[in-house]
Amino acid sequence: xxxxxxxxxxxxxxxxxxxxxxxxxxxxxxxxxxxxxxxxxxxxxxxxxxxxxxxxxxxxxxxxxxxxxxxxxxxxxxxxxxxxxxxxxxxxxxxxxxxxxxxxxxxxxxxxxxxxxxxxxxxxxxxxxxxxxxxxxxxxxxxxxxxxxxxxxxxxxxxxxxxxxxxxxxxxxxxxxxxxxxxxxxxxxxxxxxxxxxxxxxxxxxxxxxxxxxxxxxxxxxxxxxxxxxxxxxxxxxxxxxx
Amino acid sequence: xxxxxxxxxxxxxxxxxxxxxxxxxxxxxxxxxxxxxxxxxxxxxxxxxxxxxxxxxxxxxxxxxxxxxxxxxxxxxxxxxxxxxxxxxxxxxxxxxxxxxxxxxxxxxxxxxxxxxxxxxxxxxxxxxxxxxxxxxxxxxxxxxxxxxxxxxxxxxxxxxxxxxxxxxxxxxxxxxxxxxxxxxxxxxxxxxxxxxxxxxxxxxxxxxxxxxxxxxxxxxxxxxxxxxxxxxxxxxxxxxxxxxxxxxxxxxxxxxxxxxxxxxxxxxxxxxxxxxxxxxxxxxxxxxxxxxx
Ligand SMILES: Nc1ncnc2c1ncn2[C@@H]1O[C@H](COP(=O)(O)OP(=O)(O)OP(=O)(O)O)[C@@H](O)[C@H]1O
Ligand SMILES: [Mg+2]
Numbered sequence: 001x002x003x004x005x006x007x008x009x010x011x012x013x014x015x016x017x018x019x020x021x022x023x024x025x026x027x028x029x030x031x032x033x034x035x036x037x038x039x040x041x042x043x044x045x046x047x048x049x050x051x052x053x054x055x056x057x058x059x060x061x062x063x064x065x066x067x068x069x070x071x072x073x074x075x076x077x078x079x080x081x082x083x084x085x086x087x088x089x090x091x092x093x094x095x096x097x098x099x100x101x102x103x104x105x106x107x108x109x110x111x112x113x114x115x116x117x118x119x120x121x122x123x124x125x126x127x128x129x130x131x132x133x134x135x136x137x138x139x140x141x142x143x144x145x146x147x148x149x150x151x152x153x154x155x156x157x158x159x160x161x162x163x164x165x166x167x168x169x170x171x172x173x174x175x176x177x178x179x180x181x182x183x184x185x186x187x188x189x190x191x192x193x194x195x196x197x198x199x200x201x202x203x204x205x206x207x208x209x210x211x212x213x214x215x216x217x218x219x220x221x222x223x224x225x226x227x228x229x230x231x232x233x234x235x236x237x238x239x240x241x242x243x
Numbered sequence: 244x245x246x247x248x249x250x251x252x253x254x255x256x257x258x259x260x261x262x263x264x265x266x267x268x269x270x271x272x273x274x275x276x277x278x279x280x281x282x283x284x285x286x287x288x289x290x291x292x293x294x295x296x297x298x299x300x301x302x303x304x305x306x307x308x309x310x311x312x313x314x315x316x317x318x319x320x321x322x323x324x325x326x327x328x329x330x331x332x333x334x335x336x337x338x339x340x341x342x343x344x345x346x347x348x349x350x351x352x353x354x355x356x357x358x359x360x361x362x363x364x365x366x367x368x369x370x371x372x373x374x375x376x377x378x379x380x381x382x383x384x385x386x387x388x389x390x391x392x393x394x395x396x397x398x399x400x401x402x403x404x405x406x407x408x409x410x411x412x413x414x415x416x417x418x419x420x421x422x423x424x425x426x427x428x429x430x431x432x433x434x435x436x437x438x439x440x441x442x443x444x445x446x447x448x449x450x451x452x453x454x455x456x457x458x459x460x461x462x463x464x465x466x467x468x469x470x471x472x473x474x475x476x477x478x479x480x481x482x483x484x485x486x487x488x489x490x491x492x493x494x495x496x497x498x499x500x501x502x503x504x505x506x507x508x509x510x511x512x513x514x515x516x517x518x519x520x521x522x523x524x525x526x527x528x529x530x531x532x533x534x535x536x537x
Contacts, residue, residue: 059425082431094426096419107419108430110412149430 010035010157010187011056011086016064018048018055025051027211028064033157037203038179038188040219044234047208049191050091053159056189057081057088069156087150091161091191093142095149097135101126104134104145109152116152122178123148140171147178158188164197176201199223207232245384250502256390258498259397260459263452264475265482265490266400267325267445273421273485274441276340277333280347283472284354285324285446289317289453290463291358294369307372310458317454318447325446329439337435351469358465366462375458393455400448401491407444408487417441421485477517481524496520 009032018026025048033039043049054060058078066074073081082088096104106113114130123144129137134145143163150158163179164172172194179188180201192198198205202219215222215232222228268282293313300309332350336342375392378385408414416437420427428434449468456471457463474497479485482493497517505513 057429059429077433077435078425078428079431079433082429088429090426090429094423096422096426098422099415099419103415103419107415107427107432110415153431 008035009033010069011189012065012067013052013056014065014067016052016055016062016066018051018060018062020051020060025211026055026062026208029208029211029213031206031213031216033187033189034204035187038183038190038201038219039204039206040198040202041189041191041206041208042198042222042233043208048211049208050161052208053088053161053189053191056159057086082153085154085156087153087155087158089146089150089158089160089163091165093139093146095134095137095142095145097133099134100131101134101137101145102130105149105152108149112152118151119148122151122181140167140174143167143171143175144178147175147182151182155186158182158186160188161191162193163190164192164194172197195223195229245382246506248382248384249386250506251499252384252386252390254499254502255495256387256393256459256498257502258495259390259393260452260456260471261474261478261498262397262491262494263393263400263448263455264471265478265494266404266487267448267452268472268475269479269482269485269487269490270404270417270441270448271445272479273487274417274424275333275438277343278340278347279445280344280472281328281350281354282347282445282449282475283468283470284351285321285449285468286453286456286471287354287358287463287465287468288324289321289450290457290467291362291453292320292450293317293454294367294457294463297370305372306370307374309370310372314451314454317450319450321450321453322443322447325449326439326443328446329442333442334435334438351472355465355469362463362465364465366460366464368462369457371458371461389458393459396451396455397491397494400451401487404444404487413437413440474517477521481521 011033013032014030016026016029017024029052041049041052051060055062056066058076058081062074064074065072068081068084068086071084073084076084096107102114105116105119109116114127120127125141126144126148129141134142137145147160147163160179163175167175176197179190182188183201190202192202198219205215205217205219205222206213207215209232222232264286267285268279271277271279293310293316296313296316297306297309300312328350332346333343336346371389375389377388379388380386408418416427416432420434420437424434452471453468456467460467478493478497479490481497482489482491497520500520501513501517504516505511508516
């Protein structure tokens, strides 16, 4: 898996810029996401990882060139980009708290909702909670809803932003298991602060600093090099903890 | 006792009209965050559409039948205006709230001026079915029949909208969109299309409100929708900005308070008491400025 020659790209980001008000957050970010496996997008806090994912699906004001399977998507609306095949799991889960678990899922899959086979397969806990309001779920359960929601659609690529943030070690492992399983069939661009988890499931890494990509390469190599991780990622990364 | 019953029924009738006027406003604000100041013009358009239809239909038809057709036309006109306004004026200004306010205020001024230019500034009397202008005696109180019509129509609209929100795909998308529009879009759902549909539904409700309000007033006039709109806004704010059941409860409370104050204090105090009620709600519950459906 940890082959240094990545598969052909499913997503190519070229010279991506994002301005928020007067700040130039992304200053020409360029990278490819291989068509298989997990690519981890890393960087210090506040460097623009979330912004990069948002820019890709059109939730941040952007310029530059973004192609999915070779087709330009940078001028399309978010809902269109998502239907073209990019699933997005946002940083803070953003489940619809006033809707039930089933309703959250039916937004994406009106006919099956919680009855879709993938739910029973990967998120069995949700099946029994189908009529519970998502706002009353625990953080881990909400994360499962947020993940399940995007998996109800066929995706060419998943953008997943800090799925283990704020979760207890046991739940971190559960989420990692789900991600590893999903990655067998769908490439993932993953923002993640938990280095053991990155080592376990990521193949490639892309590191952003000061608005640009400063490192690309093999995930295991980076994680195995404390001096390099310290230099690129500072102290923000969690070195220990379950994965 | 019979006085009180009369006041309750007339107050509820007024509340029903307020709900009809406020429901579309509340739906649109809840989902899109748009304060639609043109809603009054939607109502005026409905009123004139109903009046014109009733005048154009063969006078040999009973008034009730012509009114029924007028109501259908008013609803359709309201829906079409809502749809066109959303597509042409609101959509380009998505996220520009100040500009949206300016555009909808401008539209309402232009609409009133246009109605004045075409049909004159004076109120034009509308025909009312005999039964609706009559009364029914209940427990010694002579209750105006038209109020029962407003109450029944408002209940039907409330039930219809709640069913739409609860049991349909569109309703699910609206409820989700009220919570978090961006995330709905990020799940691959075209929220813009939903906005257009909701604006059309809001316009249809406004058309219905307009034509029934003209029955209540006995006339159509260019400024009619605008004056009803003020109460509709108050109702929407008291009801929690975007909550449909909140809007219904607030409409009933406002209608009753206004009617009771007018009777027990002095005529005109009703309006004042409504404003006081609004101030009280805003002071005690500032969170009512946030949105939530159903
Ligand atoms: N909507 C916005 N308006 C203005 N500035 C923003 C906005 N969103 C993000 N920023 C700024 O852009 C920068 C990058 O934010 P971003 O959320 O992408 O960082 P991140 O790498 O995901 O951080 P973290 O590791 O904390 O999640 C930050 O300085 C942030 O303050
Ligand atoms: Mg982030």
